[in-house]
Amino acid sequence: MELIEGIVLKQMNYKESSKIIYVYTSHGLVSVLVHGSNKLKSPYLNLVRIFSHVKLYVSGSELKTLRDGEVLNYHSDISLDIVKYTYSLHLMEVIYYFSQHEHDHEKLFQFILKIIDKIIENPIFDIYIMMAELKLLYLLGVQPLLKHCVFCDSKEGLNFSVEDGGMICSEHRTKSRYNSATMHLLLSLYYYDLSDPIELDYDQQDVVELRRLIDEYYEYHLNYRSRSRKSLRDLIGY
Numbered sequence: 001m002e003l004i005e006g007i008v009l010k011q012m013n014y015k016e017s018s019k020i021i022y023v024y025t026s027h028g029l030v031s032v033l034v035h036g037s038n039k040l041k042s043p044y045l046n047l048v049r050i051f052s053h054v055k056l057y058v059s060g061s062e063l064k065t066l067r068d069g070e071v072l073n074y075h076s077d078i079s080l081d082i083v084k085y086t087y088s089l090h091l092m093e094v095i096y097y098f099s100q101h102e103h104d105h106e107k108l109f110q111f112i113l114k115i116i117d118k119i120i121e122n123p124i125f126d127i128y129i130m131m132a133e134l135k136l137l138y139l140l141g142v143q144p145l146l147k148h149c150v151f152c153d154s155k156e157g158l159n160f161s162v163e164d165g166g167m168i169c170s171e172h173r174t175k176s177r178y179n180s181a182t183m184h185l186l187l188s189l190y191y192y193d194l195s196d197p198i199e200l201d202y203d204q205q206d207v208v209e210l211r212r213l214i215d216e217y218y219e220y221h222l223n224y225r226s227r228s229r230k231s232l233r234d235l236i237g238y
């Protein structure tokens, strides 16, 4: 028997009454078969829910089987708000998709636990999700170059270019696409330290622009867009 602790990112029905859950842990993704979890009397109804922080006793090698387990935190408040729920699902999908990549899972796991708390605590939660997506770029090794121009050492009038993978100085670029407040929000979130929080100053328009920038970056450099992202667009309009 083996003890694992993690966040349920995804669940899938398996045969008539069972489920497979995909749990993100400090070592990466673990798939666990939960027998009979679709039965009404199952003690594991909450344990298989997405966002649940769980502690599981499992056995088996490739596909593990649940022997016993408990929910440390349901995080059920996320489901109370459809936008928050859909946006958080998007984040879970992103983490799931990149969980097979070699990266620092311990770091991401600890970070995601904190981000989930922020999502639950704050009515304005979208910046925390974008923060997680930006920091994941770093873990995946495809982080944008932000300190100076991609083509030279200049820091003059830096503006972002998705295709070039970072900032472009005023001499090297042909046109500015983002305003300076959006650039400021990008930098603030990318370098944000959750253990040393600072006040963020931004407009909703900057959030919209940064959302687009992150979407384009993931599509261009990682060829990825989550399924929930489309549902989210239908809900929030961008």
Ligand SMILES: [Zn+2]
Pocket: 149, 150, 151, 152, 153, 154, 168, 169, 170, 171, 172
């Ligand atoms: Zn330059």
